Amino acid sequence: MSDPAYLIKGGRLLGADVGHVLLRDGVIVAMGADARDAADVDVIDADGLVVLPGLVDLHTHLREPGREDAETVASGSAAAAVGGFTAVHAMANTDPVADTAGVVEQVWHLGRRAGLCDVHPVGAVTVGLGGSELAELGAMAESRATVRLFSDDGKCVSDAVLMRRALEYVKAFDGAVAQHAQEPRLTEGAQMNEGPMSGVLGLGGWPAVAEESIIARDVLLAGHVGSRLHVCHVSTAGSVEILRWAKGKGIDVTAEVTPHHLLLTEDRVAGYDPRFKVNPPLRTTTDVEALRAGLADGTIDAVATDHAPHSVEDKDCEWAAAAMGMTGLETAIGVVATSMVETGLLDWAGVADRMSRRPAQIGRLEAQGRSIAVGEPANITLVDPKARYRVDRMAMVSRSRNTPYEGLELVGRPVMTFLRGRMTARDGVPQV
Numbered sequence: 074m075s076d077p078a079y080l081i082k083g084g085r086l087l088g089a090d091v092g093h094v095l096l097r098d099g100v101i102v103a104m105g106a107d108a109r110d111a112a113d114v115d116v117i118d119a120d121g122l123v124v125l126p127g128l129v130d131l132h133t134h135l136r137e138p139g140r141e142d143a144e145t146v147a148s149g150s151a152a153a154a155v156g157g158f159t160a161v162h163a164m165a166n167t168d169p170v171a172d173t174a175g176v177v178e179q180v181w182h183l184g185r186r187a188g189l190c191d192v193h194p195v196g197a198v199t200v201g202l203g204g205s206e207l208a209e210l211g212a213m214a215e216s217r218a219t220v221r222l223f224s225d226d227g228k229c230v231s232d233a234v235l236m237r238r239a240l241e242y243v244k245a246f247d248g249a250v251a252q253h254a255q256e257p258r259l260t261e262g263a264q265m266n267e268g269p270m271s272g273v274l275g276l277g278g279w280p281a282v283a284e285e286s287i288i289a290r291d292v293l294l295a296g297h298v299g300s301r302l303h304v305c306h307v308s309t310a311g312s313v314e315i316l317r318w319a320k321g322k323g324i325d326v327t328a329e330v331t332p333h334h335l336l337l338t339e340d341r342v343a344g345y346d347p348r349f350k351v352n353p354p355l356r357t358t359t360d361v362e363a364l365r366a367g368l369a370d371g372t373i374d375a376v377a378t379d380h381a382p383h384s385v386e387d388k389d390c391e392w393a394a395a396a397m398g399m400t401g402l403e404t405a406i407g408v409v410a411t412s413m414v415e416t417g418l419l420d421w422a423g424v425a426d427r428m429s430r431r432p433a434q435i436g437r438l439e440a441q442g443r444s445i446a447v448g449e450p451a452n453i454t455l456v457d458p459k460a461r462y463r464v465d466r467m468a469m470v471s472r473s474r475n476t477p478y479e480g481l482e483l484v485g486r487p488v489m490t491f492l493r494g495r496m497t498a499r500d501g502v503p504q505v
C-alpha cells in the first residue's frame with residue numbers, strides 16, 4: 074500500500090508567500106493552483122503555519138550502541154521527527170565507538186529500520202576516540218553508511234600531526250573533519266566558563282582560549298593542506314572572530330552553534346543545577362550576542378543541536394559528578410525562533426538556510442536541504458511561528474529528559490514533519 078498523498082494548503086513558504094504544496098510518492102509533485110485542486114488527497118490546513126524544508130542536524134548523540142538506557146536510534150529518531158528533523162548525524166562516541174565500517178553500518182541500518190528520519194553516522198577520527206591512531210576513515214566512507222563527517226566529538230583531536238593527517242585523508246572522498254575544539258590541558262578539571270562567576274561559585278574554570286586556540290590552529294592546518302574543516306558547537310565571541318578571519322582568507326571552514334548557546338548564559342549555573350552543565354560550557358551575554366550575530370551574518374553556517382541524552386543516574390546528581398550535555402532535538406526550532414526570529418536577527422528563510430540547506434551541504438546529503446519546489450524530495454516541516462508554550466519535559470519522546478528549558482516559555486513550535494512524503498510526526502507525536 075502506498076502512502077497517502079498530502080496537500081499542504083495555505084502555508085507560508087519559508088515564512089513568506091502563501092502557497093500550496095502537494096506531496097505524492099515521496100516527491101513534491103505540484104504547487105500553487107495545480108496543487109490546490111488535486112483530488113484524492115489528505116488536506117492539511119496550514120493556515121498560519123510556516124513551511125520549511127525538513128531540518129538537518131549535524132550533531133546528535135543517539136547513544137546506541139552501548140547506552141540504550143539513555144537513547145536508542147529509534148527513540149532519538151522519534152525525537153528528531155517530532156522536532157521537525159528529516160535527517161540527523163549520529164555522533165561516534167558510542168560503546169563500541171563508531172570507528173569501523175561495521176559499527177557505522179549498524180547505526181545506519183538501525184536508522185533505516187526506525188524509518189522516522191535519515192540517520193547518518195559520523196565516523197570517529199581516531200581508534201576508540203583514543204587520540205593516538207587514525208581510524209579506518211576510508212573504510213567508513215566506502216561503507217553502506219557513506220560517512221562524510223568524522224569527529225572524535227566529546228574529545229578533541231588535540232595532536233596537531235594527527236589532525237593534519239585526518240584533514241589530508243578525508244580529501245580523497247570529499248569528507249570533513251568535525252572538530253570538538255577543546256585544548257585538553259587547558260580544561261583539566263574544568264566545570265564551567267572561566268570568569269568572575271567561576272571564582273564566586275568555586276568551580277574549575279573553562280577558559281575561552283581553550284576553544285579558540287584549537288580553532289585557530291585547525292583553520293591554519295585546513296588552509297595549509299587544502300582540506301575541509303567543520304567546527305562543532307562554537308561557544309565564544311573570540312571563536313566567531315577567528316572563523317570570520319579564516320573565511321575571509323578563503324579557508325574551507327564551516328561551523329555550527331547549538332540552540333542552548335544562542336539562548337542561555339553562565340548565570341544559570343549559579344544554582345548548581347546539573348541540567349545546565351554542558352560541554353562547551355554556557356558562556357557570557359557578550360558571547361551569546363556574538364554567536365547570534367555570527368549566525369545571522371553567516372560566519373556560523375548552521376545550528377546543530379548537540380542533543381545529548383543522559384540517564385537520571387548520570388545527570389540527576391551533584392554538579393561535580395553530573396554528566397555534561399542536554400537534550401535538544403525537540404526544542405531546537407522553538408529556541409532558534411525565540412532567540413533569532415523573535416529578535417529580528419533571522420527570518421524564516423534564514424532558519425531554513427541554517428537548519429536545513431547548509432547542514433545538508435556540510436554533510437554532503439544530496440537529497441536533504443533542498444528547495445521547496447516541484448520535483449524535489451518531499452522532506453517538509455511545518456512550524457507554528459506564533460505558538461507560545463512552556464516546555465514540558467514529561468511530554469517529550471526522547472528516552473531522556475535532561476532539557477535545560479523546563480518551564481521556560483518559547484515561541485515557535487514544530488507541528489508536522491514529512492520524510493519523503495510520509496508523515497513522521499504530528500503535534501508532538503511520532504507517526505510510526
Ligand SMILES: [Zn+2]
Nearest residue numbers: 226227253305
Ligand atoms: Zn562536542
